[in-house]
Every structure is written in structure tokens, then in C-alpha cells.
Amino acid sequence: MSWRRCSTRVDQLPAIELRGLVRRFGERAVLREVSVTVPAGATLAVLGRNGAGKSTLLRILATLLRPHAGEVRVFGEALPRRAFAVRAHLGLLGHDPLLYRDLSGRENLGYHARLYGVAPRRVEDVLDAVAMRERGDEPVRLLSRGMVQRLAVCRAVLHRPRLLLLDEPLANLDPAAGGLVAPLIGRSSGATRVLTSHDPAAALAEADLVLGLQDGRAAFVCPPAGVDQPMLEQLYA
Amino acid sequence: MRDERAPGMWRTALAVLRKDLLLELRGLETVPAMILFALVTFVIFHFGLGRDTIDGQLAAGVLTATLLFAAMLGINRLFVAEREQGGFDAFLLAPVDRTALLVAKALALLVFLAVLELIAVPAFGLLLLGPPLGSRLPGLVAVLALGDVALAVIGTLVSAIAVHTRARDLIGPIVGLPLLLPALIAVARGAGPVLAVHGSGAPPGRWVAILALYDVVFALLSYAVFDFLLED
Numbered sequence: 001m002s003w004r005r006c007s008t009r010v011d012q013l014p015a016i017e018l019r020g021l022v023r024r025f026g027e028r029a030v031l032r033e034v035s036v037t038v039p040a041g042a043t044l045a046v047l048g049r050n051g052a053g054k055s056t057l058l059r060i061l062a063t064l065l066r067p068h069a070g071e072v073r074v075f076g077e078a079l080p081r082r083a084f085a086v087r088a089h090l091g092l093l094g095h096d097p098l099l100y101r102d103l104s105g106r107e108n109l110g111y112h113a114r115l116y117g118v119a120p121r122r123v124e125d126v127l128d129a130v131a132m133r134e135r136g137d138e139p140v141r142l143l144s145r146g147m148v149q150r151l152a153v154c155r156a157v158l159h160r161p162r163l164l165l166l167d168e169p170l171a172n173l174d175p176a177a178g179g180l181v182a183p184l185i186g187r188s189s190g191a192t193r194v195l196t197s198h199d200p201a202a203a204l205a206e207a208d209l210v211l212g213l214q215d216g217r218a219a220f221v222c223p224p225a226g227v228d229q230p231m232l233e234q235l236y237a
Numbered sequence: 238m239r240d241e242r243a244p245g246m247w248r249t250a251l252a253v254l255r256k257d258l259l260l261e262l263r264g265l266e267t268v269p270a271m272i273l274f275a276l277v278t279f280v281i282f283h284f285g286l287g288r289d290t291i292d293g294q295l296a297a298g299v300l301t302a303t304l305l306f307a308a309m310l311g312i313n314r315l316f317v318a319e320r321e322q323g324g325f326d327a328f329l330l331a332p333v334d335r336t337a338l339l340v341a342k343a344l345a346l347l348v349f350l351a352v353l354e355l356i357a358v359p360a361f362g363l364l365l366l367g368p369p370l371g372s373r374l375p376g377l378v379a380v381l382a383l384g385d386v387a388l389a390v391i392g393t394l395v396s397a398i399a400v401h402t403r404a405r406d407l408i409g410p411i412v413g414l415p416l417l418l419p420a421l422i423a424v425a426r427g428a429g430p431v432l433a434v435h436g437s438g439a440p441p442g443r444w445v446a447i448l449a450l451y452d453v454v455f456a457l458l459s460y461a462v463f464d465f466l467l468e469d
Contacts, residue, residue: 090330098322098327098330099322099323100260101322102264115327
């Protein structure tokens with residue numbers, strides 16, 4: 001696939017700047033020379049096959065992995081050197097809900113509230129928002145996957161992050177539950193968002209900018225209108 | 238852009254400690270196993286040594302070895318919930334001082350050891366020890382408390398190393414036991430005179446001082462290197 005770069009309007013300080021990002025696991029390069037700039041408040045959809053490097057990219061932005069080469073800036077702060085400065089502004093919703101199974105949803109969120117210095121009242125607010133207040137005292141291990149995902153959304157947005165890193169955010173959620181979490185992690189949240197999805201149509205509908213990853217390389221960086229069917233077919237070929 | 242809401246190290250450590258104690262209360266996976274192990278070991282020693290009672294250095298050796306191996310169970314499980322349930326990532330995402338995790342885990346292990354000894358030491362007094370514990374208890378508690386600090390600090394350090402490896406059940410004892418050896422020798426030597434029939438009941442100052450020094454050195458060492466153990 002040839003490299004394509006479409007112009008995108010950047011009228012604010014970028015929330016994310018990646019320049020020549022490289023990340024390896026052992027000898028294998030998972031991300032190779034990835035560059036993209038995401039304006040504050042915009043949504044970047046990251047598309048690609050399994051193993052293309054989407055989750056690795058999110059983990060680097062979340063400060064959980066170090067880049068091996070290149071430059072990564074979040075809200076102007078260079079990672080990993082200034083990771084401490086940006087962590088309070090990041091919310092990660094990944095494959096793992098990051099919740100203790102033997103604790104209730106309320107206890108899990110209470111723990112995270114203490115880690116972020118968030119008032120306990122906020123725990124009740126987010127539980128209310130995802131209709132989990134009534135089930136908030138049940139151990140997480142007794143809840144359905146969809147309910148656990150709703151709690152994971154609560155955890156990710158508890159501290160009102162300015163950058164949401166969403167790895168398959170609607171996994172395990174039925175349409176009704178998807179509607180419940182939309183105000184928290186959707187465009188109306190007001191946060192800059194990086195989201196991955198295996199449903200390109202849904203991701204394109206949410207995005208202001210699309211990064212297609214193929215074998216760790218940026219196959220294209222485009223506004224959604226610039227992504228056509230042949231590009232997607234090549235990306236997932 | 239640093240967030241002013243981020244809690245300080247001690248508040249973070251207390252949040253993690255509270256969560257760990259809650260998890261242990263819910264699951265009862267670690268402390269009951271440690272207690273059961275210690276009690277069974279005393280019974281084995283009781284019959285294996287072929288003696289109704291023991292005292293002095295032998296008693297100190299039996300008590301120290303039993304508490305050490307019971308503690309290894311707790312050390313091996315210290316970070317299991319973090320690894321298996323995403324606790325590491327959740328903690329590393331938060332805008333907190335990472336040393337808080339070392340402090341919290343060491344305190345949690347200290348609590349586990351205190352509960353273990355609350356049951357194991359009287360049981361040892363009943364099942365094996367010749368001289369009555371009564372007047373010897375303050376001296377023994379002082380030595381065990383210093384030993385517990387060494388177990389907690391070194392155990393947390395080793396557990397944090399081991400949990401990232403596939404052979405974590407082996408790494409814990411293989412790395413931890415040699416590091417703990419000087420402290421355990423000091424505990425046994427310190428407790429020996431305390432448990433002697435005609436002992437003064439007070440531990441020898443030299444061994445107490447060595448133990449305290451060992452605690453301080455490893456607490457500082459752990460503080461210095463713990464952040465690097467959490468790095469990717």
C-alpha cells in the first residue's frame with residue numbers, strides 16, 4: 001500500500017504529536033516510524049488488522065509503554081520523560097477492565113477515586129450515568145461482561161480526563177448500554193479521543209482523523225472523507 | 238500541567254493498603270494459608286524432633302524457619318492480584334508516586350505477618366516451647382518485629398521482580414532466601430537467648446542492632462530501585 005497523507009486543519013495546540021514513533025517487542029518492530037498530529041478535542045480513529053500495533057500505540061500514549069525511537073508529545077509534554085505531568089489527564093479503556101474481581105464496582109471506583117484525588121460523590125455520579133448504581137455493591141466477578149465494561153468506562157472517565165484512549169470501547173455492550181456510555185466517552189464528552197475499532201464504518205463515523213496501521217506502519221493518515229473502500233480493503237487484506 | 242488533585246505518597250499508599258486488606262478479607266487466600274502452614278509445620282517438628290519441648294537456640298531456629306517459609310507463601314502472592322486483574326496498569330496510569338506501591342505492599346505484608354504471628358507464636362508456645370512465653374514475650378516480639386520489617390521490605394522487592402517472570406513461584410524463594418539469610422540469622426540468634434530456659438528474656442543488643450541496620454539498608458535500597466522494577 002502506498003503512503004498517503006491528506007492535509008488536516010490544525011487550529012489549536014495539538015493534543016497528540018507523534019513523529020517517527022518506533023516500538024519493538026524483542027526484535028520485532030510493532031510500530032515503525034508512525035507520525036500523526038491530533039488537534040485538541042478531535043477524535044483519531046486507528047484502524048488496522050489484529051497485530052497492526054493499535055493497542056501498542058494506545059499503551060504508549062497511556063505512558064504504560066516507552067517508545068524506542070521517535071518523539072511522542074501529549075498536550076505538549078514529551079513522553080516518557082514528562083509522563084507524570086500528563087497521567088492525570090489520561091483515561092484508558094482497554095481490553096482489560098482494570099477492576100478487581102473480588103471488589104464491588106463501587107469499591108473499585110472508590111479506590112481509583114482515591115488514586116486520582118477525586119471526590120467520592122463523583123463515583124455515584126458515574127455509576128448513575130451508566131445505570132449501575134443499583135448493582136454497584138456486587139462483586140465484579142458476578143457481573144455480566146457488559147456490566148463490567150460499563151464499570152470500566154466509569155473507571156476511565158472518573159477523573160474527567162482530557163484525553164480518552166479507547167480500545168474497542170463498545171466491546172460487550174448492547175446498543176442500549178452503548179447509548180448509556182456515549183455521553184461519557186463519545187464526542188459530547190469534549191475530550192480528545194483516540195479510538196480503535198474493528199468496525200471501520202463505526203470508527204469513521206466518530207472520527208475527525210483516521211490513522212490506518214498496517215504491520216506497524218502508517219498506511220494512511222486522513223480525514224474520514226478521504227478514506228475510501230479500496231483503502232480499507234487493502235488495510236484489512 | 239501537573240494535576241494539583243494528585244494525592245501524596247502516603248495517601249496513595251494508604252489507598253492501596255486499604256484495597257489490599259479488603260481483597261484479602263474478601264478472598265481469604267493468603268493469611269489462612271500462611272497460618273495453616275505454620276501450624277502444620279509445628280506439628281511436624283513436634284513429632285520429627287521426637288521431643289515434647291524445645292528451648293533456646295533450637296526453639297529459635299524452629300520458630301524462625303517456620304515463620305520464614307510461611308512468609309514465603311505471602312510473598313509469592315503479594316502482587317498476584319495486580320498482575321492477574323490489571324492492578325499494575327491501573328496503578329501505573331494514575332498520577333501518583335510509584336513508591337507508594339512499595340510502601341503499601343510492604344505494609345500489607347507486615348499486617349499479614351503480624352496476624353500470622355498472633356496465632357503462630359502462641360501455638361508454638363503450646364505445642365513446642367518448653368519455657369513459658371509470658372515474660373519472654375516482649376523480647377521475642379521486638380526481635381520478630383524487626384525480622385518482619387526485613388521480610389516485608391525484601392519480600393516486596395523480590396515479589397515485584399518475580400511477578401513479571403513466568404517462573405515467579407521459583408524466583409521468589411531463589412532470590413528472596415539468600416537476601417533474607419543475614420536477617421534470619423540475626424532473628425534466630427536474637428531470639429535464642431530469649432527462649433532459653435535460664436535466659437534473661439532480653440535479646441542480645443548486637444543482633445538487634447544488626448537486624449535494625451539490615452532493615453534500614455534494604456528499606457533504602459528498595460526505595461531507590463522500586464521505580465525501575467515497574468518500568469516497561
